[in-house]
Amino acid sequence: MDIVGISLKEQEAIFRVVAAILHLGNIDFAKGKEMDSSVPSDEKSKFHLKTRAELLMCDSVVLEDALCKRVMITPEEVIKRSLDPPSAAVSRDGLAKTIYSRLFDWLVDKINNSIGQDSKSKSLIGVLDIYGFESFEQNSFEQFCINYTNEKLQQHFNQHVFKMEQEEYKKEAIDWSFIEFVDNQDVLDLIEKKPDGIVALLDEACMFPKSTHETFLNKLYQTFKNHTRFVKPKLSPTDFAIAHYAGEVQYQSDHFLDKNKDYVVAEHQDLLSASKCSFVAGLFPQIPEESTKSSKFSSIGSRFKLQLQQLMETLNATEPHYIRCVKPNNLLKPAIFENANIIQHDMGVLEAIRISCAGYPTRRPFFEFINRFGLLAPDVLVGNYDEKVACKKILERKGLKGFQVGKTKVFLRAGQVAELDARRTEVLRNAAKSIQRCIRTHVARKQFVALREATIYVQSFCRGRLAGKVYEGLKRQTAAIKI
Structure with missing residues (x-):
């Protein structure tokens, strides 16, 4: 936290919030004196309620009211309605999820700011690391969202490698026989199309109070009974399967509705925005009163879909380069290669190689x-x-x-x-040889001229000395004869 620029005061507030979430989960509810009302079930729950209020620096009585009661505003009057214990437990869990979500988003923003993201920058270099399609023994809403993301990214890969490749040939009037490849647009339509996609039907089911995962699943069976990518398992009445690009994945629908709901409760918002802890109040700023409802439904799936759309817009504005990693086996052990598994999950690599070899x-x-x-x-x-x-x-x-x-x-x-590069290198090499030959000739001639001049100088000196000796001998001979 110190490294990413979180101050000591903010660190203390973060630990306060995390501790408050943990205490909140320990609060249980029982029936109160009034009909269909709820109160903390025992002294232990009251202790956790009080501790949680102290950690978040808010009033414990107001906190209890926010968990156990709802305010309904009608044109005539304001009605305060008590919640039964199961509804109070749902309110408790919803509050914990909301606080955790706001804290998580704050940390993400803080880290992004600390690593130097510049919103005004015209250039962007990004690394998107994603594991790939997930298929476990139990696949819930999380795996559905992850595989939805992978379908989106797979389409981006297909468009870049396959569609754009062949459209380039068409635009340049190249003589080319088009290669067929597997397109996953129908899977994306099954998941995200409005108003009959799985995400839209899930949101619709979440907005009806009496909806259950059985009614949601029956709606899916009825809507997609003739869809080639949607599969109804014979032995699992609460499951459905999607034939993804990488293979068929079977999902358990038991918790889809619960995990997709994200209620922003007005009582929770008012409670935390009034906190004496500036950090907590900053996580829950005051919002304009746009609605008279006590709670406003927000879908996790729709929000995830919007974020994914923004990611794809960023990717489409860049020039992508891909690194494909192969998962050799499902045992997570070294030196084991499952051929069928690798080929099944090649994610379009073989098709990309086929088009590259056949194309330009x-x-x-x-x-x-x-x-x-x-x-x-x-x-x-x-x-x-x-x-x-x-x-x-x-x-x-x-x-x-x-x-x-x-x-x-x-x-x-x-x-x-x-x-062509080899031919070009050969031409450049021959040119370099010619230049080197001329340079070597110039250097050798320069050395030869210097050596010749030095030789002539030495030779002239030697001849002079020899001539001097001959002259001295002649003088001595002449003198001898004269004597």
């Missing part, structure tokens, strides 16, 4: 191609030349086959750009 993985704009490979045929770049014709002549001169020249780009088969 390398495409270069004319100017970029000529700028790099123009030296392979410099004579075609003389004068006012046509870029498209020049690119074609360069490729033909080097004997390449199977390439295509589009409207604005050159499309090359796998391996052809490597071959």
Whole structure:
């Protein structure tokens, strides 16, 4: 917490909130003196209620009223209605979830700010790490949301690798026979389409007080009985299955409704916004009175769907690069490879390889191609030349086959750009050899001239000394004869 910039005062408040949530879970309710009313069941529950109020710095009497009573506002009057013990327990759990959620969101924002996120930045480099499709023995609402996310990301991968790849060929008028690939749009429609998608039907069931997971499941069976991606298990009357892109996953619907509900209760909001702890009050700022209802329904599924949509908008605004990880086995042990499992969960990798091998993985704009490979045929770049014709002549001169020249780009088969780079390297190497030969010649001649001048100087010196000795001998001989 110190590292991410959370002050000591904020740290103390965080631990207060966490402790308050734990104490809140220990409060039990029993029937009160009035009909259909509830009160803390024993002294232990009263202790936890009082401790929780002290931790959050709010009034314990107001806290008890917020848990055990509801205010209903009608045009004529304001009615305070008591809750029975089961309803009070639901209110208690709802309050705990709300506090935990607000604290979690605050921590996320704090961490994001501490690592230097700049909202005004025009450039973005992001890393999205996701495990993949989940299929366990028991799959509930959490796995449903995770697999929904994976379907969205899989479609993004499909669009980028498959659809956009083939649309590029069509736009550039490339002669190409389109390859069929598995599209998961029908799975996404099954999950998110309005008004008959699973998320929409789940929200609808949550808004009806008498709905149960059985009525929700029957609605799904009735709506999607002819859908190819929706499966009704024969031996599990409370389950349903979806044929996802990565395989079929069976979900247990028992807790879907409970996990999707997120009630913002006005009494809870008023209680915590009036807290004497500034941190707690900051988690629950005052909201405008837009509704006269005592509670406003908010769907976890719809909120998750909105956040996922915002994530996809961010991804679509960037240039993606993918790293595919293979899960070798389900035992989580090393050196074990389950072939069927790997192939089943390849997540479009095999199709991506198939399209890359059959298509043109390398495409270069004319100017970029000529700028790099123009030296392979410099004579075609003389004068006012046509870029498209020049690119074609360069490729033909080097004997390449199977390439295509589009409207604005050159499309090359796998391996052809490597071959061109090898030819380019050879031309550059020969040019380097010529330059090196001239440099070596210049250096060698310079050394030779210096050596020759030095040799002539030494030779002239030696000849002079020898001539001096001969002259001295002649003088001595002449003198001898004269004597």
